[in-house]
Amino acid sequence: MKKMIIANLKMNLNNEEMKNYKQALESSGIDGLIICPSYVFLTYMKSDKFELCSQNGYAVDKGAFTGEISFYQLNSLGIKYSLIGHSERRHVFKETDEDMNMKMQSSLRNNITPILCVGETKEDRENNKTNEVLETQLNIALKDINLTNIIIAYEPVWAIGTGLIPTTDEINNTHLHIKKMLKESLNIDSKVLYGGSVNLSNIGDITALDNVDGVLIGGASNDPNNLIAMYNKM
Numbered sequence: 001m002k003k004m005i006i007a008n009l010k011m012n013l014n015n016e017e018m019k020n021y022k023q024a025l026e027s028s029g030i031d032g033l034i035i036c037p038s039y040v041f042l043t044y045m046k047s048d049k050f051e052l053c054s055q056n057g058y059a060v061d062k063g064a065f066t067g068e069i070s071f072y073q074l075n076s077l078g079i080k081y082s083l084i085g086h087s088e089r090r091h092v093f094k095e096t097d098e099d100m101n102m103k104m105q106s107s108l109r110n111n112i113t114p115i116l117c118v119g120e121t122k123e124d125r126e127n128n129k130t131n132e133v134l135e136t137q138l139n140i141a142l143k144d145i146n147l148t149n150i151i152i153a154y155e156p157v158w159a160i161g162t163g164l165i166p167t168t169d170e171i172n173n174t175h176l177h178i179k180k181m182l183k184e185s186l187n188i189d190s191k192v193l194y195g196g197s198v199n200l201s202n203i204g205d206i207t208a209l210d211n212v213d214g215v216l217i218g219g220a221s222n223d224p225n226n227l228i229a230m231y232n233k234m
């Protein structure tokens with residue numbers, strides 16, 4: 001079975017580009033991809049050829065929160081997955097581990113599978129704090145929640161959008177550490193995806209790793225033909 005591929009389109013494509021994107025994926029003959037478009041395109045992008053994932057969500061179901069979109073609303077559109085705690089949410093919008101915990105609870109309550117993104121900064125890595133930082137992020141975000149159906153995405157902050165990437169041994173070992181920690185302290189077996197500068201040349205080696213259950217792709221997924229080529233390399 002193919003491993004998971006999630007395409008995070010961030011705030012990149014406009015209306016016309018999204019139409020071409022959808023058409024390219026639907027005519028490619030492949031299925032099983034998970035696409036994260038901007039909120040505004042979620043309804044338009046509904047398809048029986050791929051699943052949709054939200055890039056974020058707000059933890060309260062409804063109310064006076066101008067500009068926010070709740071997991072409750074996303075569920076009503078039939079959205080199956082949501083990213084939670086993407087590095088850009090943490091670093092640009094200053095969301096905290098405690099925010100992630102509330103979002104995890106809300107997404108699960110609304111039957112949306114959360115994809116919790118965790119990862120160390122360059123400074124953490126240089127100070128040999130990668131495992132410690134990941135453990136803190138996971139412990140707080142997963143505290144007191146019903147852990148039946150979650151996915152973790154390991155995304156080193158320094159690898160996102162930079163072209164830099166850990167070695168395959170480092171990726172495999174960090175994923176193993178995350179899996180062991182989830183099993184030992186929370187008794188769950190979760191898929192762990194890798195994200196950060198995945199491209200056409202490295203996707204084969206990364207997805208061949210035993211402890212990598214799939215990939216989260218940013219920039220390299222903006223071109224649907226490149227995404228299809230990456231899928232075919234797995």
Ligand code: PEP
Nearest residue numbers: 160161195196197218219
């Ligand atoms: C991301 O933003 O989740 C990501 C992995 O980006 P990129 O592939 O561009 O590094």
